[in-house]
Amino acid sequence: xxxxxxxxxxxxxxxxxxxxxxxxxxxxxxxxxxxxxxxxxxxxxxxxxxxxxxxxxxxxxxxxxxxxxxxxxxxxxxxxxxxxxxxxxxxxxxxxxxxxxxxxxxxxxxxxxxxxxxxxxxxxxxxxxxxxxxxxxxxxxxxxxxxxxxxxxxxxxxxxxxxxxxxxxxxxxxxxxxxxxxxxxxxxxxxxxxxxxxxxxxxxxxxxxxxxxxxxxxxxxxxxxxxxxxxxxxxxxxxxxxxxxxxxxxxxxx
Numbered sequence: 001x002x003x004x005x006x007x008x009x010x011x012x013x014x015x016x017x018x019x020x021x022x023x024x025x026x027x028x029x030x031x032x033x034x035x036x037x038x039x040x041x042x043x044x045x046x047x048x049x050x051x052x053x054x055x056x057x058x059x060x061x062x063x064x065x066x067x068x069x070x071x072x073x074x075x076x077x078x079x080x081x082x083x084x085x086x087x088x089x090x091x092x093x094x095x096x097x098x099x100x101x102x103x104x105x106x107x108x109x110x111x112x113x114x115x116x117x118x119x120x121x122x123x124x125x126x127x128x129x130x131x132x133x134x135x136x137x138x139x140x141x142x143x144x145x146x147x148x149x150x151x152x153x154x155x156x157x158x159x160x161x162x163x164x165x166x167x168x169x170x171x172x173x174x175x176x177x178x179x180x181x182x183x184x185x186x187x188x189x190x191x192x193x194x195x196x197x198x199x200x201x202x203x204x205x206x207x208x209x210x211x212x213x214x215x216x217x218x219x220x221x222x223x224x225x226x227x228x229x230x231x232x233x234x235x236x237x238x239x240x241x242x243x244x245x246x247x248x249x250x251x252x253x254x
Contacts, residue, residue, distance in 0.1 A: 043069040056184045057085040060122055060162055065184050079160060088163045093180040094221035099152045100168075100176035107145040112202075113172050114210065115139065116186040117146070118165040131190045133197040153178070155224045169214065179217050180224065189213050 041050050044066040045057075055073040056065045061084065068087075076087040108115070108128070115130040126146060129136040150156055158180060159166055165186045169177040189210075196205040 041067055043067065043072055045069075045072040055090075056088045056182075058088055058162055058183065060084060060086055063120070063162070065187060086163050088182045088184050089160065090182060091164065091180065092182075092217055092221040093158065093224040094218065095153065095155055095178045095180075095224055097153075097155075098176060098178040100149065100171060100178075101152060104145065104149060104152075105170040105176065107142065108149070109140055109142060109145070110170065111139070113170040114168070115170075116165040116167045116181075116183075117141070118159065118163075118183055119161040121161045129186070129190070131193045131197075131202075133194065135194045136187060136190045156180075158224055167217075169210075177214065179214075179221055181217055185217070 040052065041054065042048060043050050043054075045068055048069045050067060050069050054067055055070065057068050057073060057076050058065055065088075066085070073087050076083060076085045079086070105113075110128065110130050112130050112132065115128050117126050117128045119126050126141060128139045128141040128146075130139055131137075156166055156178070163183055164180055165183040167179050167181050167186055167189075192209055192213075193202065193206050196209055197203065198205065
């Protein structure tokens with residue numbers, strides 16, 4: 001065997017193929033030509049890129065919001081299905097005849113002038129959250145006080161469990177105001193207020209943001225029918241219990 005001439009081993013310019021260097025180079029070229037990952041948010045269910053304006057589903061157990069693409073969102077729109085997730089609808093209603101009697105806001109034991117309420121199907125009761133420097137804080141919700149509000153305003157029973165909230169601005173310089181909104185809009189508002197919160201009462205920037213938010217949802221809302229209480233919501237109201245407080249609040253937004 002002639003070792004100087006390679007002895008029939010095939011060594012020479014093509015030796016890189018035998019050593020595996022050509023596949024490595026090919027992989028490098030493929031990697032270099034691979035499209036860059038999509039910028040921005042992705043669907044938290046399937047990973048597809050989504051636009052800034054996207055929809056959400058809620059985890060019924062944790063109340064956590066998940067950003068989704070349209071196809072994934074549509075999988076969970078059936079409100080009668082027994083599933084872990086539920087799509088958040090895009091409905092805005094106003095209650096022009098909303099009536100909050102003297103002292104009723106104080107009886108709800110909300111330490112600030114704003115809160116949102118929704119029925120948790122897992123807990124079997126209505127829960128209440130209010131904004132503050134730490135974000136959304138759950139408040140104790142006295143059963144009798146909330147039932148009294150529902151008795152004066154039966155149309156509030158329209159809110160769907162878990163996915164729609166009643167956003168109430170308590171009485172202060174003006175009369176109390178209530179809107180039915182998607183629950184993710186409430187968390188978005190609380191997040192904005194948290195970034196702007198200054199001092200004990202939130203500060204002027206937070207109050208301006210709150211006013212602008214209510215202006216937007218007022219333009220978007222349509223009046224709710226006066227006699228439109230949901231029987232399901234009414235029966236659920238009788239099973240509500242007081243919830244445990246998960247944090248302390250701060251006065252403001254009066």
